[in-house]
Amino acid sequence: MIEPAIQRVPFVYCSPHSGCAYPASFLAASRLDHTNIRRSEDSFVDELFRSAPESGAPLLRAHFPRAFLDVNREPYELDQRMFREKLPPYVNARSLRVASGLGTVARIVADQEEIYAAPLEVSEVLERVESLYKPFHAELQRRINLTQLRFGRAILIDCHSMPSSVRGQDSRVRPDIVIGDRHGTSCDRALSDAAASAFEDIGFTVSRNRPYAGGFITEHYGRPDAGVHALQIEVNRGLYMNERKFERNAGFAALAGQIARFNAILMEFAASGFGPAALAAE
Template sequence: MTQFDGDQPPPFEIAEPAIWRSPIIFNSPHSGSVYPEQFLAASRIDLASLRRSEDSFMDELIGGLADAGFPVVRVNFPRCYVDVNREPYELDPRMFTGRLPSFANTRSMRVAGGLGTIPRVVGDGQEIYRERLSVDDALGRIELLYKPYHRALRRLIHKAHQTFGTAIIMDCHSMPSAGISHDEPRRPDIVIGDRYDTSCAPLLPNIIEDVMSGLGYSVARNKPYAGGFITEHYGNPASGLHAVQLELNRAVYMNERRRERGPRFRQVATDFTTLADALAAIPLGDLGTFRSAAE
């Protein structure tokens, strides 16, 4: 497997302010665009096709929030190489030579769709690999990339929880402006995912909807995206841990065909700052279960 060396950015980066303004962590797990050469050589499709699965520029849209007192996490490796928004071992046995470990989840809906921890397909179902991969390759990617990322994210969540008594993860993604099915209605500008009212206090999606609607965005909840592994796994409101997934329509801020920033790019970044300010103003006790940092 290709390592991320001194000539490349690290697998992921955390911009952590010296002083946290609030317990809100902004995360961009799918904007990575550093493609290992061995991966490209093993792919049956070209780089442009692989890149269609990226949440292009989402890391840039939220990157300035670190200067405003919010920690920001960005992943640099592509989701089609390792997807950190999955369980650690959602693996499709059809992809590999050799036997997967007994603890691998081979029957999830995401695996069935080709979108496990090591994805089999991108975009509209294009197969990525020419040949089967070795099980050791898959397990190596998980050990070297997936697990260190989640350890770092848990560290931030723990720090927020210890300092403020609560933690909020804003898991930021982007979605294609149109779905694969022609029957799907026009997608809204933003989809808020809270796993159908289970991953966070209701106040958070309510405020997000109010703020973004007030800024002129059309907003929907949980359809077509209710939140992935990160939202489900780290969201536990009863313990003061809140996770919300935000899906931003790519047509709002970029040219999807040319993969270029659009004319509204800077304004959208400013609007994310407005949203962060509004969330930071929430009295923490209003989020429900709250443990004082001094306890």
């Protein structure tokens, strides 16, 4: 967690996929080299949004990588094909995310390459959930609760990045920013509109809910009728990094500054009030 000196705004930022601390045992179990296994990473996204704590909002980030454990999934979205033993009955083995190979413990990286060289032990994966997934979500829920108690509402900004192109598609159709609000269910429409307008005014091309409407975090925490709004932001990696070398490019500093402007605009909008809110504590 990157803490502000004082939380001054009803925002909580989250970067669940920017972690790059790869356990040695995980790398040893993978059939991929250290470069290819990073293809699911939202590299440097926590740094791009570092202005949020400077503006008075906490930023929760995962240090472990998405390929090791994905906290933007249900806790037990697991693929039976990846394991030696039978999975427990409470596991969701039939979700679309599991079918695509991108469950809580992923079978593939973003370009469809298999991660593991051999089947996994169920106990080892369940330990990942207990030791990393549950503490991450406990802290995120705690900060949302504290924010809503203090300000009367909480606004969760879930920060991600997306490849600049998709295999077999024209890269020119890829927008700079994708705003996801689960098709209007995870936050007040006025907040989504304000976010899209802010990015467009800065000069970005923006898409709404296509191709990313928001994952488990946006869906699970977004309760606009109860004063908790969750909005997912996807940033085109081509704007700020060399995607083959996993290095920041010449546009990184400028983009971080533009995201700081976006944060300021959205925080100013939220200060004007919108949608239902609980009575804030004195």
